[in-house]
Amino acid sequence: MRERSFAPGRMLIYLVVMLVVAAWLVPLIVVVLNSLRSNEEIAQTSMIGWPQQWAFGNYLTAWSDFCVAQTCAGIRPYMLNSALVTIPATIFSTLLGAVAGYAVSLWRFRGDQWIYGIVTLGIFLPQQMRLLPWTIVLRDTGLMNTLTGLVVIHTIQGLSFTVLFCRNYYVAIPQELIRAARIDGAGFFRIFWRIILPLSPPILIVTVIWQFTHIWNEFLYGVTFTTGQQQPVTAALIALSAAVADIPHHGVQSAAVMIAALPTLLIYLIGGKYFVRGLTAGAVK
Amino acid sequence: MTDTVATATRTGRPTTSGWVGRLPEVLTIWVPLLLSAAHLVSFALWTIWISFTPSTLVPVAGWVGLRNYTAVLATRNWQIAFDNLLLFGSAFVLLSLATGLMLAILLDQRIRGENALRSIFLYPLAVSFVVTGTVWSWLLNPGLGIQKLVHDLGWTSFRFDWLVDRDMAIWTIVIAAIWQSSGFAMALFLAGLRSVDADLIKAAQIDGAGPVRMYRRVILPTLWPIIITAIVIQLQFAISTFDLVRALTNGGPGLATQLPALVVYDLMFQRGLLGRGAAAAVLMLLLLLAVLLPYAAWRYLQRRRASHA
Numbered sequence: 001m002r003e004r005s006f007a008p009g010r011m012l013i014y015l016v017v018m019l020v021v022a023a024w025l026v027p028l029i030v031v032v033l034n035s036l037r038s039n040e041e042i043a044q045t046s047m048i049g050w051p052q053q054w055a056f057g058n059y060l061t062a063w064s065d066f067c068v069a070q071t072c073a074g075i076r077p078y079m080l081n082s083a084l085v086t087i088p089a090t091i092f093s094t095l096l097g098a099v100a101g102y103a104v105s106l107w108r109f110r111g112d113q114w115i116y117g118i119v120t121l122g123i124f125l126p127q128q129m130r131l132l133p134w135t136i137v138l139r140d141t142g143l144m145n146t147l148t149g150l151v152v153i154h155t156i157q158g159l160s161f162t163v164l165f166c167r168n169y170y171v172a173i174p175q176e177l178i179r180a181a182r183i184d185g186a187g188f189f190r191i192f193w194r195i196i197l198p199l200s201p202p203i204l205i206v207t208v209i210w211q212f213t214h215i216w217n218e219f220l221y222g223v224t225f226t227t228g229q230q231q232p233v234t235a236a237l238i239a240l241s242a243a244v245a246d247i248p249h250h251g252v253q254s255a256a257v258m259i260a261a262l263p264t265l266l267i268y269l270i271g272g273k274y275f276v277r278g279l280t281a282g283a284v285k
Numbered sequence: 286m287t288d289t290v291a292t293a294t295r296t297g298r299p300t301t302s303g304w305v306g307r308l309p310e311v312l313t314i315w316v317p318l319l320l321s322a323a324h325l326v327s328f329a330l331w332t333i334w335i336s337f338t339p340s341t342l343v344p345v346a347g348w349v350g351l352r353n354y355t356a357v358l359a360t361r362n363w364q365i366a367f368d369n370l371l372l373f374g375s376a377f378v379l380l381s382l383a384t385g386l387m388l389a390i391l392l393d394q395r396i397r398g399e400n401a402l403r404s405i406f407l408y409p410l411a412v413s414f415v416v417t418g419t420v421w422s423w424l425l426n427p428g429l430g431i432q433k434l435v436h437d438l439g440w441t442s443f444r445f446d447w448l449v450d451r452d453m454a455i456w457t458i459v460i461a462a463i464w465q466s467s468g469f470a471m472a473l474f475l476a477g478l479r480s481v482d483a484d485l486i487k488a489a490q491i492d493g494a495g496p497v498r499m500y501r502r503v504i505l506p507t508l509w510p511i512i513i514t515a516i517v518i519q520l521q522f523a524i525s526t527f528d529l530v531r532a533l534t535n536g537g538p539g540l541a542t543q544l545p546a547l548v549v550y551d552l553m554f555q556r557g558l559l560g561r562g563a564a565a566a567v568l569m570l571l572l573l574l575a576v577l578l579p580y581a582a583w584r585y586l587q588r589r590r591a592s593h594a
Contacts, residue, residue, distance in 0.1 A: 010394075017391050017402060020384075024405050024464065027420045034423075046433035047423045096317040103314040118322040124577055125325055126525045128549045128566040132335060132559060133328035136344070159321040188310040217413030219528040224554060234415040238532060241419060250423065257419055261412045268411035272404055275411065276472055 034254035035059065042250045055251055062255035068240050075256050077229060078236035082216055083263075084147050085232055089154035090211040094204060096155070097162020102196050104163070105170040106178045107188060116167065122160030127220050130157075138225055145230050150222065154215045161214075162207050165281055169203035170196065202274075209271050210278035213264045233260045329570075336563035344559055353564035362551070363565065366543040369455055370572075373544065374523040376456070378516055381463045385470025385515070390500065392471070393478045403475075406468035414465065418532025421461040422448065425533075454534055454541040458526070461533055466522065470515050477511040478504065510587070517580045524572050545569050 030048055038055040064074040071077075103109065104116040134153055135144075143149030173196070181191050222232040231239070237260055240253060268275050304311075336354070339347045357363050388406055392399050409417060424430040427446035435443040447453035481504050489503045527546035534542040549569065553562030 013391055013394055013396060016387075017396065020388065021402065021405055024409070024468075027417075027424060027464070028408075030424065031420055042429075046437060047426075047429045048431065048434045099313055100317050104318075107314070109314060115318045115322050118325060119318060122321060122325050124521070124573060125329060126546075126566070126569055126573060127527075128525070128546060128569055129332045130324075130328045131549075131553060131566070132344070132563060133324075133331050156320055156324055159317055160325075163318070163321070188313070213411060217415070219413065219415050219531070220550075224550075234413050234528070237415050237419060241422075241532070250429070253419075257416055261416045264411045264413070265408070268408055272407070276407060279410065279469060280472060280476060 031254050031257055034251060035062075035258050037251050039249045039251045043248050047250060058251045058255040059259070062252045062259060066240070066249070066252050066256065068236050068243060071229060075233060075236055075240070075259060078231055078233040079259065081147055081226075081230060082232040082234070082260075085150040085154065086212055086215045089151045089158060089215050090208055092151070092155040093158030093162050093211055094207045097159055097207060098166045098197075098200060098204065099192060100159065100163045101166025101168075102170050102192055103188075105167045106173060106175060106196070107191075116163065119160055120164050122157060123164065131220075131224060134221070134225065145226050147226075147230065149225055150232070153221055153225070154211075154218070158211050158215070161210060165207045165210070165278070166200075166203055168281065169200070173199060205271060205274045206278045206281065209267055209274050212267060213275070216264050236260075332563045333567055335559060336567045338560055340559040340563075342557040342559070349560070353560045354568070357548075357552070357561050357564050357568065362540065362543060363545070363548055363568075365540045366545045366548045369542060370524065370544055373455055373458055373462075373526070374520060376459045377462045377523050378519045380459065381467045381519055382470050382512065382515055384463060384467040386474050386512075388467065388471040389474035389478055392475055403468075403472070406471055408468075409465045410468055414528035415532045417461055417465050418529045421457065421464070422533045425457050425460070448534065449538055451538055451541040454538060458530055458533060458542055461529060462523075462526070465529070466519065470519070473511050473515050474508065477508045481507050513580070513583065517576055520576045521573060524569060524576070545572070 033049070033051060034042060034047055035058055036054050036056065037049065037051040038053065038058075041052055041055075042049075062074055064076050065072060066074045068075065068078070100119075104112045138144040138149045138153075141149075143152065177195060178191060181195060186194070217234060218232070219234040219238075223235040223238065226232070226235065237257065240256055335344055337348055337350065338345060339349045339352075392402060396402070425445075425448040427433065427444075427449060432443060432445040435445070447457050485503060485507075486499070489499055494503065525546055526544055527550070530536060530542055530544055530547060536543045536547050545565065546569065549562055549565045551562075552558045552565055556562075
């Protein structure tokens, strides 16, 4: 269109963009800096400031010593809980979603469109409508206050998204390919393994990133169905805030927030393109 | 298992009766789909049913008609939460779309470092609302954050204490929510701007349209479908907002930032009023449907028009 120049109009554009960039980065910078300032230093000044002495020890304290709700083991156990819930639930929901997505898009069977339609309604059904039933199910199966319980919940609920993502991706594969393979005698699993799976990496990456981010960041189920040492890290952060309200430990708390946010931030940094694709794919449903 | 099924079919030899041979396949297809569909339908119906029963600490059978609903609707807690949702929902949707649209148009001006800028506007979406809420609760805390910083710098009469101000506290939720999710609107709009027909732009340029006219008259009208989609998604988010408020204000000060999702949680798990909690959850679902059903109808009409054209 027009040449790059430094006309006043363009200067204004850059100025506005830079202002927004600053607003978007300030919270991150503030937390990073605070995680490297001592609690006393923050208490004397404010949460916004440059470290006078670098307090790298905050991370160690936050990781393994700090007290969250009467237990003084840092946020390490809660990070482990989150990992033990997020990783299996992501793998299960993605695999099951890929197979189901393939079944409803290419294999086709009686009732496929109906059941697919119902499954995708799960995207819209608010969590609040499922809280009580899950409470009953977890209680009756003995999975209340266990990580397994959370894995089950996130696997089943995640299916709504993973089936949608995979199905929308697989419908673009020509049906003739499947028909030809069936004539050659290939069955359901063989076609999936030999034809579908090799075509799937782009959508599987999108799905894995989506599921991982959502399950890691989930809070409501974590706080409702687990207590104490079984809680995921999002719930532990809230418990930590409650403890910090009495005695300020903002340096250590900032380090804990950074540690809790790190896994999903890293995934975003590495797979940003796929992350955004998942966001917009979810939107076009 | 995979191989036996496949080889059996390939050699053309009928497997031990079609059904048993196809069992692994049938199970793999149906079990996950049925689990998902069955849990959705039965959970939704069960919660709706509980909302008509006199359940308190435990679910009990019985029928109280609409009593739970009238009870919830009559509480100050719900009324405030509903008013807050109206204010938060409309302010958040309007401002986050405006911010997103502005960012998309700015990024569309072929500026340097577009990819880096896009990553910066989108990164908040990768962190949890608990993290966002916690960080903004520090920044907006008058004794810790921005107000304290400005005081320390010497301007001691500066006031920015919305977090503890009953009338303004809801705006802190708006700020944090905009920060978290404007990037999403930007990504949607940018994709839309990039797919505007190049011929259309060229024709308008030949007609002598300046950049402002170009956006207002030519480009933005083609964005309407995306704008409506973005409104619906952001509204859906606003209606179910829970974590962000829990971390930022926990509904306070007083009830100043109470929202429906917090009311549901409070009734179900803190007051042990399951029937009323379920009724509040169904009310949330109705709010969502009030947004989603017109949207679905609109999408249906659009698709039909497209297929007729």
